[in-house]
Amino acid sequence: MILYALISQCAPVPAGTIVMFDSTPPPGWQIITDFAGRFPLGTNTYGGTLGGTSTHTHTISGTTTSGSTTPNCGGVSWTIYPMDPHSHTFSVTTDPASHIPPYRTFIFAKALSDYNALPRNAVVMSYYAPTRPEWTDITASMMDRFPRGDATPGLTGGSATHTHTYAGRVDSNWSYSSDIADYGSTYHTPYRAMHDHAFSGTTGSASNIPPYRTVRFWKANTWPAFVDSCRIIFMFDTLPSCPYFNLLSEFNGRIPRANTTTGTNGGSTSHTHSFSFTTDTYYGPSVWTGGAVSSHLPHGHNHSASGTTSSANHMPPYRTVVFATYCGPFGGGEDLAVDEYAISWKGEFEYTVYTLNGKVVDRGKGKDRVRLDDLPAGVYFVIVSRNGVKRTEKIIKRR
Numbered sequence: 001m002i003l004y005a006l007i008s009q010c011a012p013v014p015a016g017t018i019v020m021f022d023s024t025p026p027p028g029w030q031i032i033t034d035f036a037g038r039f040p041l042g043t044n045t046y047g048g049t050l051g052g053t054s055t056h057t058h059t060i061s062g063t064t065t066s067g068s069t070t071p072n073c074g075g076v077s078w079t080i081y082p083m084d085p086h087s088h089t090f091s092v093t094t095d096p097a098s099h100i101p102p103y104r105t106f107i108f109a110k111a112l113s114d115y116n117a118l119p120r121n122a123v124v125m126s127y128y129a130p131t132r133p134e135w136t137d138i139t140a141s142m143m144d145r146f147p148r149g150d151a152t153p154g155l156t157g158g159s160a161t162h163t164h165t166y167a168g169r170v171d172s173n174w175s176y177s178s179d180i181a182d183y184g185s186t187y188h189t190p191y192r193a194m195h196d197h198a199f200s201g202t203t204g205s206a207s208n209i210p211p212y213r214t215v216r217f218w219k220a221n222t223w224p225a226f227v228d229s230c231r232i233i234f235m236f237d238t239l240p241s242c243p244y245f246n247l248l249s250e251f252n253g254r255i256p257r258a259n260t261t262t263g264t265n266g267g268s269t270s271h272t273h274s275f276s277f278t279t280d281t282y283y284g285p286s287v288w289t290g291g292a293v294s295s296h297l298p299h300g301h302n303h304s305a306s307g308t309t310s311s312a313n314h315m316p317p318y319r320t321v322v323f324a325t326y327c328g329p330f331g332g333g334e335d336l337a338v339d340e341y342a343i344s345w346k347g348e349f350e351y352t353v354y355t356l357n358g359k360v361v362d363r364g365k366g367k368d369r370v371r372l373d374d375l376p377a378g379v380y381f382v383i384v385s386r387n388g389v390k391r392t393e394k395i396i397k398r399r
Contacts, residue, residue, distance in 0.1 A: 011114030012227050014242045018235035018321060020106035020123040022153045022219055027388070028112050029119075034319060035108035035149030039210075040235060041318035042251025048237035052317040055098050058203070059310040060166055060275055061091035064303035067175075086175040088197065088279075088303060092168035099208045099314035102158040104142050104258075105150035110237075113389055116381050117224030117354075123147075125215040125233040127262040134225035135218040142217055142258035146210075149319070162208055163273070167200035170279060170303070197279035197303060204274035209267040210315050213251055214259035224354060226381065227326070235321040242326070251323040255316075270313050276306035349386040355379075 018032065025031060034050060043049070066085040106123055118124070123138070130137055145156065172194050215233060233248065233256075254265065283300040351370050353362040361375060370382060372395065380395045 011116055011242070012229075012326065013111055013115040013118060013234075014240055015111050015113050016236055016238045016240060017111045018108060018237065019111075019118060020147055021109055021121055022106060022123055023121040025107060025109040026119050028115075029109040030112055032108045032110055032149070032319075036151060038149050038317045038319045039103070039146055039255045040108070040149075040321045041315075042213075042248070042254050042256075042323050043320040044247065044249060044252055044322065045320070046236065046238055046322060047320070049320040050318070051320075052315040053313070054100060054317060055096040056312040056314060057096050058094045058164060058273060058312050059091065060094060060203075060307075061310075062089070062305055062307045064088045064090065064170060064197075064279065064305045067301045067303045086173050088170035088173050090168065090170040090199070090305065092166055094164035094166040094203065094309065097162045097164045098159075099162055100158040100316050101208045101210060102145045102160055103148035103156065104145045105148050105155040106153050107151065108149045108235075114241075116383055117226045118220050120220050120223040120225070122220045122225060124218050124220075124227070125256055126218060126231050127215060127233070128231050129216060130218045132226060132228065134220055134222050136221045137216060138219045139216045139258050139260050143260075145258050146212070146255050147217070147258075158208070160208055161205040163205050164203045164309075165200070166203070166275070167198075170197050170199065172196040175301075195282045197282055199277045199279045199305075201275060201277040203309060206271040206273045207268070208314055208316075211254045211267040211269060212257035212265065213254045214262050214264040214266075215256045216260065216262055217258050224381075224383070226354070230325050232325065234324055234326065236324060237321055240324065240326075245324045245326055248323040248325065255318065256323075269315055270311050272311050273309045274306070275309060276304070278302055278304045347386065349384050351385070352383045354381045354383070 021029070032048075034048070037054075038050065038052070041051075064087045066087050144160075146158075148158075173196070174194050218232075230246070234245075250263075250265075254267075257267075279302045281300045281302045348365060348367050350365050351363065352360060353370070353372070353375070355361055355378065361380070362372075370384070372380070382395060
């Protein structure tokens with residue numbers, strides 16, 4: 001008796017699956033161009049929304065201390081009385097700074113057809129180390145970096161922290177900033193002046209790290225690279241065509257980050273900086289008044305200030321995707337004593353038969369069905385191709 005198995009419409013890698021590539025994707029994969037310069041951000045909504053920014057600024061504001069006096073006697077030996085206490089308010093915007101976190105670039109592409117395996121140089125994510133020989137764990141080379149889209153894969157950059165520079169002037173205020181000295185007497189008359197001060201500085205450092213979840217990164221070192229059920233994390237921007245997908249809500253609002261310790265969350269969407277500065281020194285002008293009162297002697301003084309900047313968002317440019325694992329049967333895989341399997345296509349096709357570890361054990365051309373009677377009992381993947389369209393089946397041959 002000859003038994004048949006029909007090819008299932010549910011493939012291990014269904015059309016619409018988004019993966020990363022470390023080289024130009026082969027035919028059958030569409031590059032997603034709006035991933036250029038962007039990071040994959042988890043969501044529960046399909047569609048691929050864009051957002052985020054590359055740079056940001058902060059506001060620095062507050063009130064200075066009352067200031068310190070530096071006498072400038074100009075050679076006169078009389079005591080200079082301290083100036084009267086006063087302070088200044090200030091508010092400036094920092095220079096912009098980049099908040100792009102550490103990254104490694106990949107080409108993001110979408111499967112145009114159903115596939116039973118991934119091509120060479122495909123890169124996927126997982127909570128686990130790879131067990132199949134087709135895959136190489138590249139997590140160590142990416143440690144603590146985020147995947148970022150780019151037409152040139154393999155680039156690295158970004159930083160974990162950043163600072164800002166700033167400069168401005170405090171608001172003007174009155175102070176008795178000098179004494180008028182009467183030669184031949186000991187009295188002092190205060191001289192009142194409106195003035196301001198310049199200031200500048202660099203903020204303390206703050207984190208660039210956005211909300212993340214740690215995963216491992218696998219790279220396919222050969223074709224075909226078969227996927228392990230429930231272990232590979234896929235990305236989608238449309239509803240998967242097959243059932244058995246487990247949507248990973250733990251990625252919502254988070255970007256995957258490479259680390260050998262997986263499943264850890266961290267990062268934040270916003271931050272502040274500390275700041276502190278001392279203004280330049282202000283001296284009142286020398287004034288000749290004539291008569292008994294001859295001149296005034298300027299009091300030089302400055303102020304200091306410290307505090308915390310306003311908060312700013314540091315989400316980098318992103319494109320949203322839905323993260324999911326596939327935890328169902330790959331293309332059927334019925335427990336059959338199968339000698340042949342029939343396909344729903346009519347006409348001539350090409351086929352390749354693989355073992356579970358990716359070894360090719362048969363290939364050729366057929367029409368309507370493929371014979372498996374010369375193969376020993378075992379589990380096989382069969383790729384059937386016609387006119388550039390591929391379909392797959394997992395077969396369990398028990399005799």
